[in-house]
Amino acid sequence: MRVRDLKPIGVIVVILAFLPAIVRFNNYYVLLLTWILYYSTLVSAWNIIGGFAGQLDLAAASYIGLGAYTMGTLMIRYGLTPWIGIPAGGLVAVAFAVLVGYPTFRFGLREAWYALATISSVVVLQKLFLVWESVGGPEERYLPPYYGSIYYLRFRGYTPYYYILLATLALTLILNVKIRRSKMGYYLLAIKENEEAAEILGVDVRKYKLKALMTYAFVTGCIGGIFALISGYLHPHHFGTWTSLQVAILGIVGGAGAGAIFSLPVTTFIIYSISEVLRSTLGGWIPGIHLIFYGVILMVVVLLKPEGLAETYSEFYGRIKGALTKKAGGMV
Amino acid sequence: MLELLLQNLVNGILMGCVYALVALGLALQFGVMDIINFAHGEFVMIAMYLVYWISLYLVIPGSVTSLIVAPIFFVFGLVVYKLVIDRIVGTYPLAQIAATIGLMVLLRNLALAAWRAQPRGLKYEVLRGSISLGPVVVPISRLTAAGVSIATMLALHWFLTKTRIGLALRATSDDMQAAALLGINVRKMFAVAFGLGCAIIGIAAAFIMTFQQVNPEAGLTWGLISWIIVVMAGLGGVSGVLFSGLILGVVEALEITFWDPRASLAVMYSLFILILWVRPRGLFGRR
Amino acid sequence: MARGELLLEVKGVTKRFGGIVALDNVDVEVHEGEILGMIGPNGAGKTTLFNVVTGYYAPDSGRVIFQGKDITGRPPHEIAKLGISRTFQIVKPFLGLTVEDAVRVGAYNRLTDEAEVERRVNEILEFIGLDKLRDRLCRDLNIVQIKQTALARALATGPKLLLLDEAAAGLNPGEVDELINLLRRVNKEMGVTLWVVEHVMRFVMGLSERIVVLHYGEKIAEGTPEEVAHDPKVIEAYLGAEVAI
Numbered sequence: 001m002r003v004r005d006l007k008p009i010g011v012i013v014v015i016l017a018f019l020p021a022i023v024r025f026n027n028y029y030v031l032l033l034t035w036i037l038y039y040s041t042l043v044s045a046w047n048i049i050g051g052f053a054g055q056l057d058l059a060a061a062s063y064i065g066l067g068a069y070t071m072g073t074l075m076i077r078y079g080l081t082p083w084i085g086i087p088a089g090g091l092v093a094v095a096f097a098v099l100v101g102y103p104t105f106r107f108g109l110r111e112a113w114y115a116l117a118t119i120s121s122v123v124v125l126q127k128l129f130l131v132w133e134s135v136g137g138p139e140e141r142y143l144p145p146y147y148g149s150i151y152y153l154r155f156r157g158y159t160p161y162y163y164i165l166l167a168t169l170a171l172t173l174i175l176n177v178k179i180r181r182s183k184m185g186y187y188l189l190a191i192k193e194n195e196e197a198a199e200i201l202g203v204d205v206r207k208y209k210l211k212a213l214m215t216y217a218f219v220t221g222c223i224g225g226i227f228a229l230i231s232g233y234l235h236p237h238h239f240g241t242w243t244s245l246q247v248a249i250l251g252i253v254g255g256a257g258a259g260a261i262f263s264l265p266v267t268t269f270i271i272y273s274i275s276e277v278l279r280s281t282l283g284g285w286i287p288g289i290h291l292i293f294y295g296v297i298l299m300v301v302v303l304l305k306p307e308g309l310a311e312t313y314s315e316f317y318g319r320i321k322g323a324l325t326k327k328a329g330g331m332v
Numbered sequence: 333m334l335e336l337l338l339q340n341l342v343n344g345i346l347m348g349c350v351y352a353l354v355a356l357g358l359a360l361q362f363g364v365m366d367i368i369n370f371a372h373g374e375f376v377m378i379a380m381y382l383v384y385w386i387s388l389y390l391v392i393p394g395s396v397t398s399l400i401v402a403p404i405f406f407v408f409g410l411v412v413y414k415l416v417i418d419r420i421v422g423t424y425p426l427a428q429i430a431a432t433i434g435l436m437v438l439l440r441n442l443a444l445a446a447w448r449a450q451p452r453g454l455k456y457e458v459l460r461g462s463i464s465l466g467p468v469v470v471p472i473s474r475l476t477a478a479g480v481s482i483a484t485m486l487a488l489h490w491f492l493t494k495t496r497i498g499l500a501l502r503a504t505s506d507d508m509q510a511a512a513l514l515g516i517n518v519r520k521m522f523a524v525a526f527g528l529g530c531a532i533i534g535i536a537a538a539f540i541m542t543f544q545q546v547n548p549e550a551g552l553t554w555g556l557i558s559w560i561i562v563v564m565a566g567l568g569g570v571s572g573v574l575f576s577g578l579i580l581g582v583v584e585a586l587e588i589t590f591w592d593p594r595a596s597l598a599v600m601y602s603l604f605i606l607i608l609w610v611r612p613r614g615l616f617g618r619r
Numbered sequence: 620m621a622r623g624e625l626l627l628e629v630k631g632v633t634k635r636f637g638g639i640v641a642l643d644n645v646d647v648e649v650h651e652g653e654i655l656g657m658i659g660p661n662g663a664g665k666t667t668l669f670n671v672v673t674g675y676y677a678p679d680s681g682r683v684i685f686q687g688k689d690i691t692g693r694p695p696h697e698i699a700k701l702g703i704s705r706t707f708q709i710v711k712p713f714l715g716l717t718v719e720d721a722v723r724v725g726a727y728n729r730l731t732d733e734a735e736v737e738r739r740v741n742e743i744l745e746f747i748g749l750d751k752l753r754d755r756l757c758r759d760l761n762i763v764q765i766k767q768t769a770l771a772r773a774l775a776t777g778p779k780l781l782l783l784d785e786a787a788a789g790l791n792p793g794e795v796d797e798l799i800n801l802l803r804r805v806n807k808e809m810g811v812t813l814w815v816v817e818h819v820m821r822f823v824m825g826l827s828e829r830i831v832v833l834h835y836g837e838k839i840a841e842g843t844p845e846e847v848a849h850d851p852k853v854i855e856a857y858l859g860a861e862v863a864i
Contacts, residue, residue: 050426054424054425054426055426056425056426056429056430056433100605103608103609110366110368110425111425111426111429112367112368112370112425112428112429113368113563113608115370115429115433116368116370116559116604117604117605117608120556120601120604120605121601121605123597123598123601124598124601124602124605127595127597127598128598131595183727183731186720186723186724186727187724187727189713189715189716189720189724190713190716190721190724192424192426192715193712193713193714193715193716194711194712194713196675196707196711197707197711197712197713197769198724199674199675199694199695199696199699200673200674200675200695200696200698200699200703200704200705200773201699201704201724201725201728201772201773201775201776202696202699202700202725202727202728202729202776203696203724204694204696205696245433245437248430248433249430249433249434249437252426252430256426257715286445287444287445287448288441288444288445289445291437291440291441292437292438292441292442292445294437295434295435295436295437295438295439295441296434296438298430298431298433298434298437299416299431299434299435299438302420302427302430302431302434303416303419303420303431306419306420306423306424306427306428306431307423307424307427307714307715307758308424308426308427308715310715311715311756
């Protein structure tokens with residue numbers, strides 16, 4: 001069962017691996033693809049808290065920023081390799097997640113407050129790092145330029161980062177699959193559906209929400225570290241509320257849920273590409289057109305199918321697979 | 333120093349009343365429907381723009397536009413309810429939140445695209461000047477705004493306790509199922525609550541414009557203020573909202589006096605998280 | 620534990636909500652292997668008592684003792700681990716999950732080994748008769764199937780005691796009889812003690828060996844279905860309630 005589940009991941013990875021070659025390693029396109037991959041990975045991580053546990057977490061930017069600053073500061077001050085710095089960033093993100101997320105998982109507190117608390121945390125952190133002169137401050141802190149070093153994971157050009165993110169995406173997808181097939185996955189889904197019923201079936205709601213939160217925060221924090229490597233500097237505006245919103249919107253529209261594990265990278269790809277096209281063509285006349293686009297698709301999706309698109313995508317894939325197997329003459 | 337503190341405190345109290353009014357609509361909607369409108373701040377922002385345009389084209393003082401904007405916004409609330417809120421009542425919390433977040437993103441960026449980031453201020457207004465109470469200077473606009481806020485809150489309190497519709501609203505907010513069993517059309521109550529909440533926003537917006545300018549970014553701040561007050565007020569009714577507003581106003585005043593005015597937002601966000609940590613049921617709730 | 624031994628003891632439980640006394644010094648004994656019925660007019664406190672026993676509410680006073688252990692005030696998931704499960708008066712289905720997924724959630728209560736979980740899920744699905752529907756989304760089930768799934772997932776947790784809150788509500792007489800047979804099998808073949816709250820008299824009288832009657836939060840009668848049906852206090856409680864409306 002495990003191997004069969006991993007097949008789609010393999011397909012995705014192989015296709016994505018060839019993309020930079022297809023665009024002839026053109027810097028602009030590779031950067032674009034890198035960002036798409038970046039968001040895909042974030043969304044897949046977010047799926048753990050948003051899709052499985054059903055919590056609308058808007059703190060992704062907090063974890064990204066914390067991961068970035070942790071990895072970056074360790075590298076700048078102590079010359080520490082990101083191979084350690086990145087997971088360290090993940091741990092810092094986890095600590096923060098527990099701080100903000102834990103009290104809101106108290107019984108009876110609404111999910112809406114969780115969304116608000118998490119997005120508030122992003123703003124608080126941004127202000128905090130703005131005034132925290134020793135680590136942050138209003139000026140960019142550049143990472144040391146050890147280019148071409150695998151020890152420091154600093155490269156000129158974006159292609160190596162593309163593949164780093166690809167590997168991260170693969171790992172995150174595998175994590176999703178693992179959770180789906182495990183007790184944790186079933187428990188989270190039960191929690192998402194009906195907490196009260198889940199409890200008397202033996203589900204410790206708080207413990208599992210926390211587990212989901214910590215897992216997602218760790219991965220997102222690590223991605224934050226990678227982000228710092230790609231952008232090459234640290235700045236409080238890494239704590240951007242729009243990033244959190246974008247991740248959540250991509251997740252929801254992409255069909256957050258247990259059934260959508262493989263559709264998420266695909267839909268992220270599509271939506272991000274469309275928004276980039278909109279931004280580059282109409283962005284001059286209508287500033288923020290791509291943001292309006294995000295707002296529109298979110299509302300359309302949520303109003304048409306409040307229960308989520310995970311099923312829709314599963315059905316969609318099922319039908320495509322059915323059509324393909326028919327064409328292949330019944331050969332599966 | 334004392335004079336500065338006094339001045340800021342008076343300002344804070346007056347602003348606190350206004351904050352309470354802005355949050356009142358949200359509190360009403362939340363109390364009745366159990367839905368937090370993430371786009372609330374954006375509604376305030378749009379109302380403020382509406383006040384600006386109406387005042388400009390009809391050449392009337394901003395404060396007077398409240399008489400026009402309030403009913404327009406009541407209808408606006410009904411429309412939004414029908415198109416958006418009605419569809420998500422009772423579904424997954426994630427969907428509910430997502431829908432109003434979508435609304436927020438949409439409205440905010442439409443406003444940015446249409447009106448750019450340039451702030452607009454009222455051209456016509458009668459409430460100018462200020463009065464002196466000892467060492468403290470009180471702008472008439474802020475005083476009026478606070479007065480109107482209190483008056484509106486009293487009116488709403490009267491409405492909720494003395495009229496049939498008001499009682500039906502309270503019944504619905506207490507226990508939806510029981511209210512339905514008593515023959516109350518719950519969906520209609522939701523629509524009324526939403527419309528009413530928006531109408532209150534309209535009133536608030538008109539008077540806020542008498543002493544502030546509007547730009548599309550303002551939505552986030554007003555939204556935050558409203559959410560904080562709603563959390564603090566818990567289910568404590570109109571008085572809970574008022575007191576929470578006053579507390580927020582005073583905290584802000586103290587913060588401006590003793591620390592940094594620019595950190596105001598961060599302090600509010602932190603206060604918000606603190607309350608969620610310590611008293612998630614609110615400071616004034618009944619439950 | 621031998622049949623007839625004391626499995627669950629509710630001792631002097633009182634629960635207030637604001638000014639309302641929902642449960643007033645209630646004592647109930649549930650014995651190993653029996654089917655205990657609980658009836659009473661609406662608002663008598665039956666669901667409240669279930670909520671106290673299963674940990675959703677903590678009582679203001681009194682104790683709940685299960686298999687000799689004091690479980691008062693423990694959270695529901697701990698109580699599930701100890702061996703009590705329940706169904707709800709207002710069904711709480713896992714709409715987005717399949718029947719099999721729902722049962723699986725319950726199965727993880729006691730089991731960790733995936734093969735064992737798989738086995739238990741199949742076992743329960745077959746026992747209840749949901750095998751053919753295992754891949755159907757709970758959203759797409761009819762009321763009978765939803766109730767069966769609720770029963771199945773609760774049974775999957777491996778309880779010694781199962782609380783059923785108005786399981787027969789909304790069923791026609793034929794369906795009620797089927798449910799009675801199913802529950803008898805659960806009791807006899809799976810050895811699960813049942814505590815059943817019900818308004819449908821056909822159900823509770825036909826199924827229970829012993830009945831407890833609640834009224835305004837107090838236990839007013841106890842005995843066999845025969846005895847309870849003729850108890851003047853019980854008759855008055857039901858007649859009185861009707862007249863009041």
